[in-house]
Amino acid sequence: MSGRQGAMPYVLMYHSVQEYDNDPFFITVSPRRFSAQMAWLRRCGLRGVSVRELLLAEASGQARGMVGLTFDDGYADFAAVAVPVLQRYGFTATVFAVAGHLGGRNSWDENGPDKTLMTAQELRKVADAGMEVASHTVTHAFLEMADDAMLAAELKESRTILEETLDREVTGFAYPYGLAGAREVDAVRAAGYTYGCAIWPSENSGRYALARTYIGDRDGRLRLRAKRVRHHMRWGRVR
Ligand SMILES: [Zn+2]
Structure with a gap:
């Protein structure tokens, strides 16, 4: 167990924001839908912030009305599409970059749509625009398969x-594929990170395995509200 908390901060998980034809893994949200989702957060009195900002605010009891926004893999459309929308709303976010693939492509997704990743x-x-850049490993590795040295x-x-x-x-760190086992969680802490983002709730849930809420292109106002309610029912309302 690693410090499971009663209240888990509300953190949303995105990957790519762009127009698309084919999206078998449901990791892409259209720009129009993304803007509508940010508008909905604002109408609910919520402010999207990076996970770093959210956890700092929480530590000082200032996290009321904040929702964490995260973007996995560091797609080029984060810089080109998502950030301008975030800025329009005065929001920030965390982007988890695959450090060994900067300026490359998501070649780890063999069967998925080919997408460009942000350059250095x-x-x-x-980062200069106020977004938090955090790690998503060097190679988008399956950490559960890696030996201790590789991990x-x-x-x-x-x-x-x-x-x-x-x-x-x-x-900050996010586990590829959301795989945050006890060994991986301990390694992330030992490596000096201050938090880790997982996806699903587990017995390791806590600061080093934050559960996140998947947001997709089908999530309109009603589904967004349902997801938020579900989070609060599971974890309790954060102050
Ligand atoms: Zn990923």
């Missing part, structure tokens, strides 16, 4: 690459 320059630009290297090297790229501290 784009990553710096979104430690994925965590340490990704952080080093991103910190050198950005010239700023990187303290």
